[in-house]
Amino acid sequence: MLRMRSFLPPLLFTIAYAVVSLGVTNSYYQLILTLVPVWAVFGLSWNLLSGYTGLISFGHAAFFGIGAYATALGQIYFDISPWLLIPVAAMLGGIAGLLIGFPTFRLQGHYFALAMLAYPLAILYVFEWLGFQEVTLPIKRDAPIAYMQFADPRLYTLLGLAIMLATIVLTQVIERSRFGMALLAIKQNEAAAEAAGIDTLAWKLRAITLSGAIAAAIGGFYAQVLLVVTPASVFGMLVSAQALTVVMFGGVGTVWGPVIGSVILIPLAEILHAEAGARIPGIQGVIFGLAIVCVILLAPEGLFWKLRDLLRKRDVSKATVNDAPEATAAKVTTLKPGSQQRAATGEVVLEVRNLSRSFGGLKAVQDVSFKLHKNEILGIIGPNGAGKTTLFNLLNGFLKPNQGEVLIDGRNMSGQRPHTICEAGIGRTFQVMRPFLRMSILDNVVVGAYVRARSDGEARKLAADAVARVGLSAVADRVAGELSTKELRLMELARAIAGQPRILLLDETLAGLGHGEADEVVAVIQQLARDGMTIAIIEHTMQAMVRLVDRFLVLDHGAVITEGLPEVVTRDSRVIEAYLGKKWAGHAAN
């Protein structure tokens, strides 16, 4: 039911648009009405990759142009109908996406964007070199419908609308599925997504393949509308820019963004061209550019988000009165000292053997070996720069060790990718929090659940359980950006346990928390341990640690100094020396 209801707005919009366009008889306005869905679909295809994953593509014209040329050349040389050629173009676009994505996803951020820029420019020259500077679609006077050459321009608009509706629905389905969640997670924080068990490369490749296919299909349709294909008109910079413009203007990362952008910008550009351009040629570009600059300055994420934020603010100000009295951590049990109820068994779940990693001359971790027993809490301590976080990064796969082994349940997992290690049962949180700020708490946690869940429903259930376990059920629908540090720490914890790991790596989970807040979080961790979780925790706050952990592992300069029970370790002179210097070691001895 919920699903069907969300398809209603695009359907209504499409019908309304179709009704309006059927009433327009002026062939010029009709052409503009056709171009709006064309650019909207192209924007949607860009959005599917760049809007959701945050990997900006400056080169979507590559796919668009491949589609346009496939459709044009197929008609010229093989006399195939565009009804068949456009699906073929989509396939070619998908293949191109895969071929381009595979090498290019090795790059990140600006490097990815710039590399993408190169593809359409390179292909443009190839097509020029092949001698396709100007290609015109053969006119079919005897079988116009079979070759998609309608005498009534309204049919083009309807066809364009059909493609747009299909793309919107497809995007919406993706948005709500594991696919969309994975892409959003990648956008918000790729490392966190990997650590949460998402195979980021695989999802990105799926996204670019689908995005390329849609772009190529609409490129083919565009060729059919324009009737003339030149490299500059389908592979040019302006084409790639058009996708960015409509999406940035309308709203990034939402299905409505490209549609809004296209509905406003395409007719606006044409009106300016027809009206202002006739009086002062060239002024249309200036006005158009200024309008875009203004909107981007006022609404950096696009009109859609600006409007939604405004509406939200109004709703929130109405609702705050009811919101306030609800205590957030009501469910959390109060702190009970000690952890004696648990009996750490002798079974080893994680074994680290001679693990080393150096960065140039710096030996960040050297020859570290230890065992983590089932159902115990191991505290990893050491002064700043001792190599604690590096050790965690080696354990969960962010870094590859120079030597040594990490055995999970006796299987060597060292050097595996983070999402694989996550699947093997290791969850982690981060010293610097990595929340997906735009997403709700529940959605943040769902991302972590997919590693275990087979269906979307199961993932939601696992996530809801995890949220309940950390005591955030009451605020589960709030956006992560609005949360306090403590709530974020708990949310990260929930995300880590949503994937039902057996071993949890907690990196300074108490950092930045006030005294009372730290106690709440400690209580949650203790509860997790009571429920059978094995935990390794890095922490500075000794006070909390001594009560929390069963055993300490002390690192200094990347090497293990000692390990043992809290009361023993805290009296060890080597530990005190490492923390406080030689002078205090002497004091402690007395």
Place this chain on the structure above:
Amino acid sequence: MNKTSKGKTSKGLTRRTVLSGAAAVGLAGVARAQTPAEVKVGLIVPLSGIYTRPGQVMKMGAEMGIEHINAQGGIKALGGAKLKLVVIDCGDTTEKAKNAAQRMVAQEPDLVAATGAYLSSFTLAVTEVTERAELPVLTLSYSDLLTDRGFKYIFQTAATASRQSELGLPTLIKLAENASGKKPKTVAMLMDNTATSVATAKALKEKLFAQEGLQLVVEEVWTPPLSDATPLIQKVRSAKPDLLLFMPNAVSDAKLGLEKISEFGLGQGKIPTVSFSITIAEPDMLQSVSPETVQGIMTIVANWGSKGHEALIAELKAKYKEPWMTQNVISTYGDMWLMKEALEKAGKADRNSVAQAFRTLDAGPSKYYPGGQLKFDEKGRRVGAGVVIVQWQSGVPVTVYPPELAQSQPFWPKKS
């Protein structure tokens, strides 16, 4: 019905206004009621973006044409109806050109003919629209493809690209033989990869070089904009060809190439240099290179201000401060006269009748296009369309061929 009754009331109103004393207004009203006061013709050219300049120049030609026709009594077959120019900016992309053409046919339903659109890619897109709207279009674009699509409403006044090289090269070789006493044997070709250059080069390589006994010793292609001409010219210098075909389509590319030729000591006719478009003879060239650099360089073009156009050239200079008359001006000017001719023949201000008039036109030798007749073949190509060879002489590109249009004698640069 509704319309006629409206007409009557307005006429009635005018009469009353005349009676009330506003004589001038009343007379104008009567005149409008009797004859079609004006016939609209379109000019669809780039007036914004990087191709603005040629578009502006074409507008000058069209305006001059309209002015002259109207001053000489308008369209006589239509009772002296005046021509009115509708100018439409086709922008700088194929999509904009297509949209502009759609706008033209939708918003200006009483256009009877149009001319445009400078770049052949734009003309291709524009004529896809006008063909379906059955609006006849004259064009100075010379891509062969334009009139190879089986279209019925496009009329190409210039010789096609392949025809231009067919006509131009043999003449050039003859010219070289006459002037220097020997026939060139080797040729170097430097070209950009735009549609026109590619079409020209295809004709040259596939047929004409062999036919003229020329051996192609250097062939280099660049994608505009040219960033550095050094490697190109180095190859030319080491190959020492008898003839250099240098085919840029952007003034900046032409400038870079010519400066490098000069710098390498190949200028001033050390290696006779020939081009195939008007780019190298545009007034803009003199803003970036000295007259000495371009001295003697020849280009084969579809049309140029020539002998017999002196008055026009003088008027263009006085009115628009253009130093000479390029193909864009003279062809567009001629298009206006050609439209007049068709309107006289059609006797009706109706686009289909005008198109039919173009198809069946046979108005004798052409005054504003080189060679041939004012007559179109079944493809829409002007019968007998010729070429003009233009040579830079003392800072002005002058027509040197054909003899009947030549403003000056050609000189063949002496190879030292």
